[in-house]
Amino acid sequence: MPPSQRLLNTQYRIRRAHPMTPVAERMLRRTASATPGELAEFQERHLKSLIRVAAARSRFYRHWFADTGVDPCTVRGLDDLARLPFLDRSHLVADADRFRTRPASTMWSAHSSGTSGRVVTVYRTQWSAVVEHAMLERQRRWFAVPNRARSVVVRGHAFGTDSVTRLVPGANQLLVSSFHLDDRHAEQICDAIEHFSPDVVEGWPSSLALLAQLMRDRGRTVQVRMVVTSSEVTTAAQRALISESFAAPIADQYGQTERAAMAGVCEAGGYHVFSDYAIVELHAIPGLPDRFEIVGTPLHNRGFPIFRYRTGDEVGPAPSSGCPCGRAFPLLGMIDGRREDAFTASDGRTLPVPSIVLDNLRDLREVQIVQRGPGRFEIRLVPDTLYDADVVRTQARRNIDRYFGAGQQVRFVVMNRIPRTSAGKLRSAIVEPEPATVARVSGG
Structure with a gap:
């Protein structure tokens, strides 16, 4: 078992x-x-x-x-x-x-980031x-x-x-x-x-x-x-x-x-x-x-x-x-106040409540996952004092593979503060299509 x-x-x-x-x-x-x-x-x-x-x-x-x-x-x-x-x-x-x-x-x-992107x-x-x-x-x-x-x-x-x-x-x-x-x-x-x-x-x-x-x-x-x-x-x-x-x-x-x-x-x-x-x-x-x-x-x-x-x-x-x-x-x-954008995997599957992949990430003040395109994701991180980049990235990659499936592209962006919505809220999971002129970077 x-x-x-x-x-x-x-x-x-x-x-x-x-x-x-x-x-x-x-x-x-x-x-x-x-x-x-x-x-x-x-x-x-x-x-x-x-x-x-x-x-x-x-x-x-x-x-x-x-x-x-x-x-x-x-x-x-x-x-x-x-x-x-x-x-x-x-x-x-x-x-x-x-x-x-x-x-x-x-x-x-x-542990949870909830819908707010702030890990508790x-x-x-x-x-x-x-x-x-x-x-x-x-x-x-x-x-x-x-x-x-x-x-x-x-x-x-x-x-x-x-x-x-x-x-x-x-x-x-x-x-x-x-x-x-x-x-x-x-x-x-x-x-x-x-x-x-x-x-x-x-x-x-x-x-x-x-x-x-x-x-x-x-x-x-x-x-x-x-x-x-x-x-x-x-x-x-x-x-x-x-x-x-x-x-x-x-x-x-x-x-x-x-x-x-x-x-x-x-x-x-x-x-x-x-x-x-x-x-x-x-x-x-x-x-x-x-x-x-x-x-x-x-x-x-x-x-x-x-x-x-x-x-x-x-x-x-x-x-x-x-x-x-x-x-x-x-x-x-x-x-x-309990809404998340649904994501799409590389094979076309719908991925509901995608913030679940962030819930067990530790030593972060803020975190957000962004859908850039089907199977393409960006994880934005605001480190806390004990932040270990290798540990966080390894766990995040493991979560993506477990919940979304193998074959997804992930990149990590470290920030001082994650952008808020027009209402001043930090959302943990959003769809934000990548401009065609921006190069696609895979990492993790």
């Missing part, structure tokens, strides 16, 4: 069979039926506990409380949260270890992972999905062999490569999915839409209980195509590598903030009267406490009417 599959099996079993899983499930059953006042009390109780831990054990917060003269014991309620500073990706890029309250070896780490490393405890898993399982139960449901997962997998699917028995999952959704592999993928007989299909909307198109072209459908989308904004056209091919409601899930906030769609169609996972603030964006930035304070990750984290994700106004489901979780408006 490959190391990546063993890791997935292990992590899934820890979350499902961890001795604290029943505790997490009982907690979430109570909060699911709580009143708004009871949810606020739940948040305040966890916030006060996290503040004490952070002030005592986190280098960042220990110094912050000492420098500002704020007594952590005076942060007692939700209104007091505004006394703490905002955090953003730059704080985690600079030195994520300052936020830890436990040894890194006792937690899981994750974060940590989470087993308990926080157990709570997250229980929360996702709770959302599935809203759609009458059974325990230990069989899931097809179409989210960035590449297996480095001729195989384009992989069964993970410990997780009850069939993984499908997002980078081989083409006519050449369509029958193999469709046959594997039908034979697996899933209860749930989950993945990136762009990948699910590609899969749905292949199925529709062949007159094939697979009926499941729900389709779970995440990581990208789902367009109306994608929703229609996915719904047609899988004959099921689509339930989006919202989150980030930093685990600052969670939200998801219920069986009645409401997009709810999971306020038993994090305290979510919506801050108005200057110049945009109907747009708000999501700011999150996660409540269960005591090993890596972050408060008032600016996600960079934007939402519109929340619906004015309540959700028919009757739950007290607040409604969220339409989420924006």
Whole structure:
């Protein structure tokens, strides 16, 4: 069994069979039926506990409380949260270890450039992972999905062999490569999915839409209980195509590598903030009267406490009417800011969410991958103090080969700052055709 599959099996079993899983499930059953006042009390109780831990054990917060003269014991309620500073990706890029309250070896780490192109490393405890898993399982139960449901997962997998699917028995999952959704592999993928007989299909909307198109072209459908989308904004056209091919409601899930906030769609169609996972603030964006930035304070990750984290994700106004489901979780408006250009491989395959090839590159302040033409890419790098050019280029080349396939051309450009969009944003993956007069340079 490959190391990546063993890791997935292990992590899934820890979350499902961890001795604290029943505790997490009982907690979430109570909060699911709580009143708004009871949810606020739940948040305040966890916030006060996290503040004490952070002030005592986190280098960042220990110094912050000492420098500002704020007594952590005076942060007692939700209104007091505004006394703490905002955090953003730059704080985690600079030195994520300052936020830890436990040894890194006792937690899981994750790395991501997200859609912002700024590389972060974060940590989470087993308990926080157990709570997250229980929360996702709770959302599935809203759609009458059974325990230990069989899931097809179409989210960035590449297996480095001729195989384009992989069964993970410990997780009850069939993984499908997002980078081989083409006519050449369509029958193999469709046959594997039908034979697996899933209860749930989950993945990136762009990948699910590609899969749905292949199925529709062949007159094939697979009926499941729900389709779970995440990581990208789902367009109306994608929703229609996915719904047609899988004959099921689509339930989006919202989150980030930093685990600052969670939200998801219920069986009645409401997009709810999971306020038993994090305290979510919506801050108005200057110049945009109907747009708000999501700011999150996660409540269960005591090993890596972050408060008032600016996600960079934007939402519109929340619906004015309540959700028919009757739950007290607040409604969220339409989420924006999660879009990437699709790339094209040298053999014509579509490459969804191409920034995945940047996620494990280390010691960079900023990074961006640019599509110059089919199979021609430029990786722009802004080094950090520990940057090792050979290590970064070797890893990037390995990622390109794994996810995009062999035969792609790659060149590397070291910069002081990666250009922003007209709106001032740094995007991690863009299509920028190379002028005909510019020589094509291959390297790596």
